[in-house]
Amino acid sequence: MYTASDLRKGLKIEIDGVPYVVTEFNFVKPGKGQALYLCKIKNLLTGAVLTRTFRSNDKIDQPRLDHKTLAYSYPDGDRLVFLDENYEQVYMSTDIMGDARHFLSEDISVEVLYHNGRPIEVTLPTFVEKAIVHTEPGARGNTATNVLKSATIEGGYEIQVPLFVNTGDVVKIDTRTGAYADRVSKR
Amino acid sequence: MTLRRLREQTAALEMRARILAAVRGFFSDRGFLEVETPVRIAAPALERYIEAEPSGEAYLRTSPELHMKRLVAAGLERIYQIGPCFRRGERGRAHRPEYTMLEWYRMDADYLDMLVDAKALLARVFEEACGGTTIRYRGREIEIMPVWECRTVAEVFRERAGWNPVAAFDADRFDADLVTKIEPSLSPTRPTVLTDYPVQAAALARRRAEPPHEVAERWELYLGGLELANAFSELTDPAEQRQRFEACAAARAAEGRAVYPMDEAFLAALEAGLPPCGGVALGVDRLVMLATDSDGIEAVRPFDA
Numbered sequence: 001m002y003t004a005s006d007l008r009k010g011l012k013i014e015i016d017g018v019p020y021v022v023t024e025f026n027f028v029k030p031g032k033g034q035a036l037y038l039c040k041i042k043n044l045l046t047g048a049v050l051t052r053t054f055r056s057n058d059k060i061d062q063p064r065l066d067h068k069t070l071a072y073s074y075p076d077g078d079r080l081v082f083l084d085e086n087y088e089q090v091y092m093s094t095d096i097m098g099d100a101r102h103f104l105s106e107d108i109s110v111e112v113l114y115h116n117g118r119p120i121e122v123t124l125p126t127f128v129e130k131a132i133v134h135t136e137p138g139a140r141g142n143t144a145t146n147v148l149k150s151a152t153i154e155g156g157y158e159i160q161v162p163l164f165v166n167t168g169d170v171v172k173i174d175t176r177t178g179a180y181a182d183r184v185s186k187r
Numbered sequence: 188m189t190l191r192r193l194r195e196q197t198a199a200l201e202m203r204a205r206i207l208a209a210v211r212g213f214f215s216d217r218g219f220l221e222v223e224t225p226v227r228i229a230a231p232a233l234e235r236y237i238e239a240e241p242s243g244e245a246y247l248r249t250s251p252e253l254h255m256k257r258l259v260a261a262g263l264e265r266i267y268q269i270g271p272c273f274r275r276g277e278r279g280r281a282h283r284p285e286y287t288m289l290e291w292y293r294m295d296a297d298y299l300d301m302l303v304d305a306k307a308l309l310a311r312v313f314e315e316a317c318g319g320t321t322i323r324y325r326g327r328e329i330e331i332m333p334v335w336e337c338r339t340v341a342e343v344f345r346e347r348a349g350w351n352p353v354a355a356f357d358a359d360r361f362d363a364d365l366v367t368k369i370e371p372s373l374s375p376t377r378p379t380v381l382t383d384y385p386v387q388a389a390a391l392a393r394r395r396a397e398p399p400h401e402v403a404e405r406w407e408l409y410l411g412g413l414e415l416a417n418a419f420s421e422l423t424d425p426a427e428q429r430q431r432f433e434a435c436a437a438a439r440a441a442e443g444r445a446v447y448p449m450d451e452a453f454l455a456a457l458e459a460g461l462p463p464c465g466g467v468a469l470g471v472d473r474l475v476m477l478a479t480d481s482d483g484i485e486a487v488r489p490f491d492a
Contacts (some may be wrong), residue, residue: 005276026280028366029277029278030362030365031414031417032235032236032390033358033362034236034362035236036363038366053367055359057442093210
């Protein structure tokens, strides 16, 4: 159990069996009145954000959360197959990762968050490297980084890259945003 | 706290010094005596939601109120004090567990007289410390003079929250609505004063002399969204004060909060006769926040992380 005074940005709590993370936190106290904690909390299952006010005497449930590091293996229909530290196969629905699934590659390590034993969030390394399998050639000599064009990475997913990136280059991608970060090697 | 961050905050300290000089000039010109009362005390005022920080066998004061009223009872007609106060667990954009309070008391004055004092004080402080009474705070201009909008608590609650806390008080609902419905609706560009609180929300204030008697003579001043000052016509009736302290002690005990010893010396001063008087408590750090256009209190208290 937490009490309201434990609340802070980033704390994971549970309300009616649903895990939430505190995304905004404000302590307010009207003169002579009681302390109130105005929070925005994000549902870890659906991503929905709601506003919630706690009083200092409120008891707040602590979610049972576990982390596990898994290695990605291969896709299997609408599931993804991972290996745990004992090389046991672990299956997860592709939906859980959203677009981030396109940044997976064999043997990449992911952090999986479990709530009551059920996987609810898969976090990739912040940066991954991917080869560009196709992009239209950019104007020769253009090294600008603020103008972007489409490029297809291995696996068929499309990202935006600067004009100087060519087919066959390997680029670094920020998995939190899906944005191009850097060119790692030229063809 | 790095030296670099401290250097960024020296301007706030300079502003604080200018403000305090203006405050002292104001009170000195009006014949108020600057006093000091103990910071470490045996019996913090019993208020339902104010937590005192223990200090050995004693406590750090949550306000200098009870000692200052004893000085008024002892015959000092006009007094003020600037100093640190402590409230356990209060940490937010405008709260720190240690902060600086200005309090002043005036004999033969009521809460409306104190409002006249407060207005004259702020006019002078902003004139002297900021060069004028129009300030820019969080992207908006605030006209500190001449109009202060006064609204009764009953009126704003009926209008914004759809109920009247004076007729039927509900502490939980009162605080939640005050913070989420009333305060956000107050003018961001001119000072607003909420007056005439339910008696239950004013542990140390006198009941209104004129009807309706269910309200206490208390006001709160808001400036730029910040609650800046609180004032009472002080409760001087020893029997009613003791009964309110006892009710508060019982409520605190029921909620599992610490129950502080009764301040018998203060009650004895009321028995001996505290003349009618008014008092104001004003948050100095918030005043500096307004004068320096600072969003958070940490910007004006350099060693508070």
